[in-house]
Amino acid sequence: MSPFESYMTRPLGNADVLKRFRHALYAVVLYLILILALPLHELIWGPESLIPQMGFPERWTNRLVMFLHYPGNESWYPLFFLLPFLGILVHWRSRFVRLGALLVYVGVLILFNRAYLMLVGGNYLLHLLLFYLLFIDERNEYEGTLGQLSRVSTRFGYWACRIQVCMVYAFSGGYKLISDQWRSGEAIYDITHLEEFSLPWFAELTTGMHGSMVVLNYLAMAYFLSFPVLVWFKRVRLPFLFLGEMLHLSMGVIIGVMDFSLVMMASYIVFLEQEDLVTLRKWFTKQRVDVKT
Amino acid sequence: MGKSEPSGTFTQDRLEGSIVGDDIDVCAWNFYRKTNLRIHSVGMNGQRRAIQPVVRYFIWLGLLAFILHFFLTTLHCLPEGSLSPRWRSYSHLYSYPQFHQGWGLFAPQPQDRNKRLEIRYAKGGTWSDWIHPEESSFPQHKRYRVFHYSKLFHTNQGVAFHLWRSLDEFNDKGQEGEQFYPTSMGYTVAMEYAGRYLQHFRSIEAVDSLAVRLFLEQPHSDEYEMYDFPVHRP
Numbered sequence A: 001m002s003p004f005e006s007y008m009t010r011p012l013g014n015a016d017v018l019k020r021f022r023h024a025l026y027a028v029v030l031y032l033i034l035i036l037a038l039p040l041h042e043l044i045w046g047p048e049s050l051i052p053q054m055g056f057p058e059r060w061t062n063r064l065v066m067f068l069h070y071p072g073n074e075s076w077y078p079l080f081f082l083l084p085f086l087g088i089l090v091h092w093r094s095r096f097v098r099l100g101a102l103l104v105y106v107g108v109l110i111l112f113n114r115a116y117l118m119l120v121g122g123n124y125l126l127h128l129l130l131f132y133l134l135f136i137d138e139r140n141e142y143e144g145t146l147g148q149l150s151r152v153s154t155r156f157g158y159w160a161c162r163i164q165v166c167m168v169y170a171f172s173g174g175y176k177l178i179s180d181q182w183r184s185g186e187a188i189y190d191i192t193h194l195e196e197f198s199l200p201w202f203a204e205l206t207t208g209m210h211g212s213m214v215v216l217n218y219l220a221m222a223y224f225l226s227f228p229v230l231v232w233f234k235r236v237r238l239p240f241l242f243l244g245e246m247l248h249l250s251m252g253v254i255i256g257v258m259d260f261s262l263v264m265m266a267s268y269i270v271f272l273e274q275e276d277l278v279t280l281r282k283w284f285t286k287q288r289v290d291v292k293t
Numbered sequence B: 001m002g003k004s005e006p007s008g009t010f011t012q013d014r015l016e017g018s019i020v021g022d023d024i025d026v027c028a029w030n031f032y033r034k035t036n037l038r039i040h041s042v043g044m045n046g047q048r049r050a051i052q053p054v055v056r057y058f059i060w061l062g063l064l065a066f067i068l069h070f071f072l073t074t075l076h077c078l079p080e081g082s083l084s085p086r087w088r089s090y091s092h093l094y095s096y097p098q099f100h101q102g103w104g105l106f107a108p109q110p111q112d113r114n115k116r117l118e119i120r121y122a123k124g125g126t127w128s129d130w131i132h133p134e135e136s137s138f139p140q141h142k143r144y145r146v147f148h149y150s151k152l153f154h155t156n157q158g159v160a161f162h163l164w165r166s167l168d169e170f171n172d173k174g175q176e177g178e179q180f181y182p183t184s185m186g187y188t189v190a191m192e193y194a195g196r197y198l199q200h201f202r203s204i205e206a207v208d209s210l211a212v213r214l215f216l217e218q219p220h221s222d223e224y225e226m227y228d229f230p231v232h233r234p
Helices: A001-008 A015-045 A060-065 A076-092 A096-113 A121-133 A142-177 A187-192 A198-209 A210-231 A233-253 A260-270 A274-292 B011-018 B023-041 B055-075 B087-096 B134-143 B149-173 B175-181 B185-201
Strands: B114-123 B209-217 B224-228
Touching: A001 A060, A001 A142, A001 B055, A015 A076, A015 A096, A015 A121, A015 A142, A015 A260, A015 A274, A060 A096, A060 A233, A076 A260, A076 B185, A121 A260, A142 A233, A142 A260, A187 A198, A187 A210, A187 A233, A198 A210, A198 A233, A210 A233, A233 A274, A274 B011, B011 B114, B055 B087, B055 B175, B114 B149, B114 B185, B134 B149, B149 B185, B175 B185, B185 B209
Parallel strands: none
Antiparallel strands: B114 B209, B209 B224
């Protein structure tokens, strides 16, 4: 067995991290469906939807992924609404983790591709991460050859999630580098002063703080560009990810795209190692004790 | 066995249960990791453990698929014009629709103007006043931005954005508006949206004609541009 084969067939050391990562993604799915979409379900997916159906080239992938775009299929949307819940139930109550992941993925993908006018970048990332979750079974309950195959699949899924998030940062950072608005330092000021993305008190507060917004612009760029590198260094990983969580949380509240922020925040979990969880647990326990005393 | 005496019988389940936040657990974790390396690369009798051919094929084919997936995804994410049409078609063929990721969505070139869509309809020979579909969803979006109101507002803004793109395309092409717009995505989406909006929010059905116009406004300024679009007869 070569070292690579040995590595691939070995159980993941940070299965607990993957469990939390999956739970976080499923929590985002529940937020998207129950909080953001359920009150508008007729307007988004109903036969008289506000979002017009689109036509696609005849391919089986389109037939499947864009199922709700095809005339006559509109009335099927409650099924896809239920699939993610069924998937979460399967994950929770049975050992068929991948089957649960498949139901969640298919439901979310078909449902939200129909709602293309309300999607943000985070939705696309969520679809990809849910796809990679199909390969992951962090419970590692199988024995023998099946167990080895399962562990190999889990490794691939795990690394795909990590590489995917790094790709997001590398590309969005790279695109920012070739953008005039980002290079001149105006981007964040411009975004936060648009009606669509502004929070009134924040826009008022920052109107006279142009210089600070320029600094924030360059800091955001630096964060995006350095993410794919710094996230691998054990010493800086936790504070660096914590900074990112704060960045995305504030973006969610200020810019008003909470779904995007939640997906990004959830995706950070996949970079944690088991010892990071121990450190975090220790830190939170200490804070609780401090608060009590 | 106490926690302070980790032994070779540690399992993944026990490890998960053992993380309670003290130093002993960090030791246990380090121990597990080292033991784990040994157990899975070497058999019980010290021989290197063999794997089934099917596992080996799975590993190497999986690696090939993994590399190919991220190679094509990387090509798909590169800026327009940086690839030959042939490679662009390969990457698009692979990525659309299930692996699509337009990282242009991560605000690479943020919009610098507010956009506002207005619609009106003709029924029985008379035109209605202009209606602003965001009239109610905009204040709600401001107040309850983590709830569904924001999605309703963003949907409105999405329609205005597509119409704005159609306008840009129209300006580049130099065709007649009546010829160009009915074939453009933004105009088609806006007209269908307008009809459905009237139906859902104003209980108005079976209109004779629909019209939309787009306002592009400078933030914190009274300056704006207004664009009218050809009338649509549903």
